[in-house]
Every structure is written in C-alpha cells, then in structure tokens.
Amino acid sequence: MSPSIQSARNWVGDNRSALQGLSIPVLVVAILALMVLPFPPWLLDTFFTFNIAVALMVMMVAAYMIKPLDFAAFPAVLLLTTLMRLSLNVASTRVVLLEGHTGPGAAGAVIEAFGHFLIGGNFAVGLIVFAILVVINFIVVTKGAERIAEVSARFTLDAMPGKQMAVDADLNSGLIDEKTAKQRRIDIQDEANFFGAMDGASKFVRGDAIAGILILIINIIGGFAIGMLSHDLSASQAANSYILLAVGDALVAQIPGLLISVAAAMVVSRVGARDDDVGRQILQQVFMSPRVLGMAGGILVLLGLIPGMPHTVFLIIGSGLGWIAWMLLQRQKKPAAEEAAPAPVSDGEASWDDLQPVDLLGLELGYRLIALVDKNRQGDLLTRIKGVRRKFAQEVGFLPPAVHVRDNLELKPSGYRILLRGVVVGEGEAFPGMFLAINPGGITTPLIGTATTDPAFGLPAHWIDAAQKEAAQMAGFTVVDSETVMATHLSHLMQVQAARLLSRTETQQLVEHVMRLAPKLIEEVVPKMVSITTFQKVLQLLLEEAVHIRDIRTIIETLAEFAGSTQDPAELVKQVRIALAPAIVQQIYGPTNELSVIAIEPGLEHLLVQALAGSNGPALDPGVADLLTHKAAEVANQQEEQGIPACLLVPDAIRGTIARLVRRMAPRLQVLSHSEIPETHTIRIGPVLKGATS
Secondary structure: OOHHHHHHHHHHHHOHHHHHHHHHHHHHHHHHHHHHOOOOHHHHHHHHHHHHHHHHHHHHHHHHOOOHHHHOOHHHHHHHHHHHHHHHHHHHHHHHHHHHHHOOOOOOHHHHHHHHHHOOOOHHHHHHHHHHHHHHHHHHHHHHHHHHHHHHHHHHHHHHHHHHHHHHHHHHOOOOOHHHHHHHHHHHHHHHHHHHHHHHHHHHHHHHHHHHHHHHHHHHHHHHHHHHHHOOOOHHHHHHHHHHHHHHHHHHHHHHHHHHHHHHHHHHOOOOOOOOOHHHHHHHHHOOOHHHHHHHHHHHHHHHHOOOOOHHHHHHHHHHHHHHHHHHHHHHHHHHHHHHOOOOOOOOOOOHHHOOOOOOEEEEEOHHHHHHHOHHHOOOHHHHHHHHHHHHHHHHOOOOOOOEEEEOOOOOOOEEEEEEOOEEEEEEEOOOOOEEEEOOOOOOOOOOOEEEEOOOOOOEEEEEOHHHHHHHHHHOOEEEEHHHHHHHHHHHHHHHOHHHHOOHHHHHHHHHHHHHHOHHHHHHHOOOOOOHHHHHHHHHHHHHOOOOOOOHHHHHHHHHHHOOOOOOHHHHHHHHHHHOHHHHHHHHHOOOOEEEEEEEOHHHHHHHHHHHOOOOOOOOOHHHHHHHHHHHHHHHHHHHHOOOOOEEEEOHHHHHHHHHHHOOOOOOOEEEEHHHOOOOOEEEEEEEEOOOOO
16 A cells, blocks of 8 residues: 555545535535536436435334434425425436437436436327326325424423423432433423424425425426427427426436435334334234234135135235234234143251242332343342432442342232331332322323322322323423333332431441541540441431431531430430531522521420420420420421422520421421531521411
8 A cells, every 4th residue: 555545545535524524515516516506417316316315214213213312413404405406407407408309318317227227218108107106206205294293392382381390300319310301301402402493494495395386386487488489399309308307307306316215204203112114013013913813814705705705815824914914913822821830849847948038129020011120021129129219329328138029919909018127118009001190289281090199198199091191291291101110109208217227237338438438536435435336327317308318427526526415316316406507508498598497486496496496305295295296297288389499497405305396297398406506507487387266
C-alpha cells in the first residue's frame, strides 16, 4: 500500500465525524442542483437508482425498528426523500421536454425501462397503472398514516402528565434511579416531539402525491405542444414519445414515493411489543395461534369441497394451515405436561434441616402471580424488588434484609401478602397484564374497570386493561403495571417498618461498613463507649419516627460526646436528633427557611409539661390524652389536604412522650422540639391544639 493511500485513510479516520456531519448539507446542495442545472441521462439514471435504493432502505428500517423513537430521524428523512424525488422530477422533465423527440431513451435507461418493460410500451396502460398507484398512495396509505399521526400526536401530548407521574412513582418507590428517571423523562419528551413532527411531515407525502399528478399533466401537455409545434411531430408521434416518457418518469418517482408512504404508515402505526420488530409482532399475533389457523384451514377445506370451486388450491392451503395448527398445539402441550409432572416425594426421616427459620422479610404470591418472578416468562418482579432494596438503602441509610419470595396456594390466585418476621403487615391483589389507574385526587373521569384502592397509600383506583391505559393517562391518572403496584407497596411498608427491619445482623453489617470508611471513629465509640445493643436501640428509635440514619458519622460523633454522661437510649436519641436537626427539618419541609408548625395552646401545653415531664413518669389523664390525639390527627389531616407538612412543635421535655402518644392516631404527624429548629430557620404558627376548656 502506497504511503499516500495510507495517509488518506488515516485522514478519513481522524475526520470521520466531521465528514458525517457534512453528508446531509452536501446531499441538500446536490438535490437543489438537480433543480437548476442540466444533467446528462446517465447521471439521471444514477440518481433515480439511488432514490429507489434509499426508499427501500427507509422501508426496511421502518420494518425492523422496535419502537418509533428508534427511527427518530424519520421526519427529516421524509423531507429529504420528498425533496429528492421532486428534484429528480424537475431534472427529468427538463430532459424529456428538450430531448423527447429523439426517442424513448432520451431521458435515460431507467425511465425507458419503466416506460417499456413495466407497462409494455402502452402509455394508456401506464396512465391507468399510475392512477392506481396514486389512489393507493394518496387515498389509502397517506390518508391513513396522516390520520394516525395526527391522533397519536394529540394523545401523546395529552398523556404526558400521566407518564411523568408514573416515572415519579417508579423513582419514589425505588424501582429506578435518578439517571434512569431522567432518561425516561427525555424519552417521553422526545416521543411527543416525534409524533408532533410526524403529524406535520405526513403532509410532505401528501403534497408529493399531488405534485406527481400535476407534473405528469404538465409533462403531457408540454410534450404535446413542444412535439407538435417545435418538432413538427404528428399527434400520434408526440403521444408515443412524450407521453410514454412522461408516464415512465411519473412511475419512476411514484414507486419510491409509495415505499416511503408505506414506511411512514409503519412508523406511526407501531404499537405494543417493545421487544419485537413489526415482522415478529405480526407473526406472533396472527400466525402463532392454533385456534385461528385451525378455523381458517377448516373453512378453506369446506370451500374446496363445494362443486365448482378450485378444489386443488383450497384443499392444499386449508390442509397446510390445519397441519401447522396441529404442530403448534402439540408444541404448546409439551411445556404444560412438564409443569404438571409431579415432583418426587422424599421418604426420608424428619431432621433439623426441615426446621426453617422465620424470614425477616417475606413476600408470598398466589399462583397467578408466579409468572411475575419467572424470567422465562419475562417476569421482572425480582428486578423491581432489588431496585426497592437499593433505593431504601440510599434513602434510609442501611441495607435491608433480602426479600424471600415464595408461592402460597392458600392465597387468592391474584393475591399477595408481605410478611415481617412471619407476621402479615400488608396484603393486596395484582392482576398480571392489567394496569392500576390511581386517582391522585380531583379526577372525575369515569374508567371502565374494577374499582379498588391503591394498596400502598389507600388512594382510589381502578384496575383497567391495556386498551384503557392511554385514555387513563390522558385523563391524569397515574397508571402503573402490576409489578409496580407490588413493588411500591413493599417499598412503602419497608419505610414504615424500617425500625423492625434493623435487626442485630443489619446493625453489625452497618458497623462493619462504617469501619471500612472511618475505622478510627467507630473503634472509639462502638462497642467501647456504646454497646452494640444500645447503638441498635438508638437507631431504631430514630427510625420509628421516620428519621433517616444516612448521616451515620454525625450519629456516632454525637454518641461519643454524650455516652460518658448517660447510656439511656432515649436521652442519647434526644441529643442525636438535635445534632441531626437540619437534616430532619429538610426531610420534612424540603429546602425552605420558613416552617409552618402546629402549636399547642399555652394552657394545655403547661398541663402536658406538668404531667409528662415529672420524675415519676407520665401521669396524664386518659381523657386529656384521648382529646389530644384525636385533635392532633384531625389537624394533621387538614394540613396534608392543603399540601402543608404536618409537624407539631412542643417543648423539649415532652417531645418524645408526645411523639409516642400521637403516633397511633396520626402516624404521619412529625413532632419537633424547640431545640430541633435550626437557627437559620424561622417558624410560623399555623393551627393550634386547644384543650377542652379553651
């Protein structure tokens, strides 16, 4: 290889990106040049062949794409291919009108071939074929694709809020991370932009079909006039020369145009089957059903037995369809027989191995939900559970125990339940293949489905089928699949039961994790100053009030500071909460400096301090305690309905006792002490809890 060739290859390799960026501008310039510059027939043949090749490639890409966004460049491709065809029409028209009197090869071999080979040299046949192609392209394919693109664009834009809420729900439940959520939001926006662009780009195809008709008429009239007036041809000679060339030129442009129209229709009509291209989707849904093939084959056989019918064709095709249906039916029976085979029964003696420990965290499924954990059936519930555990660890601050999933035939077929230390803490139903449309509040649009409630948060919801999904999203419902429903329910219960999930094993693992990050810090405190039991109890008390323990360094440093004066977990938690006050406040209120709090009427507050802060322990009248808890729950619900965090501000001495007192009636009500308000924040007194005499 010569050095010059090698250096040229190296230069191309180094500048490949820049050359790719220049390809489209160069193509546009070439297309525009076709309109204004004269080209010889052999060069027109090259461009006509290239146009057909591009149309075929575009249709193949549309056939093999998985989802519309896989061909996001299609609107721009549609513009360029339409512009190329029109430019070739202009260039070929120039040659036809200037050189048409010389014979059928005046405009190149491609047009001559279409004029003679495809239509047999008869321009009347060519006109009819062209008219049929125009009807197919303009009336059938283009009209349908244009309508689908218009409706898809409107529905996609209307469904954007619901899809965004679904992404937020997946993110909050731990099914996806922030990076994946960001990418999904971008995909939703790109999808809306794509269908909006397709709605406009479909007009290119429609305009191209109209332009083809007008160009053909102009070529015929112009050819007649030029042939008879300028070249003294008779009417029959002008028709044989110019009309034949005009029809061939029109067919050369119309066939690639029809291919592009079919590609556009395939792109906008693509729905469902996110893992298959159009060919596999059609094959699976049309030709893989034994019942469908058997019925069609039987009907064809019956038609073939009728006297006067073409018996051979009907009987052969009908028998072939019946044989394929039988083969498919036998193939489906094999996995069913394998699943129904009884498992071998063990006749061994009982042993200690038969005694299984109680799972710390378990998920039991009815038999219809088993497919959700079967990877061979595309079940991804286990992947969702892994995401829930990862999200929990990132937010709360420790790795929860693994979720033991097993089937339970005693449950409803579509039922499931979540167990903590062998005790049921949550249960519900999920229906594979269906979607739960959750009403976030204020939506009155009726849905066709089964009314229910969201198992995680108790919101009104409906189980709907896939056909109702887009309509529900467009109405503003949060639509999630059955795996997401179960994963969100599990995530919510893990957050609520975080304190019980922190067993001695998880505590020891947390200590070992901190040991790797800050060995000196943990060695000095745990277990030298604070025992592992006390450390676990402190963390559990924090988790009981939904305080995350991610800032484990601050917790350990605070324990090191106060462990010398007390070993009481409650007192240590009080100091840890003060140290974590900025994080606690931000967890409740977010990034704001003004905190709207619920206060207690001074007289009732004085009574509570006297009763609860004494050295002899709580001595609060049961009636006062009942009144306080009910009023706290009522005010907390009012605050949440207004979108304001429910937080009760009390004196330091009674914070812990009040928090335990109101937890049963108002579990989401946060209780802060005056010492836990950071100096950088201000408070605004909202509702006030009053006593019976106030």
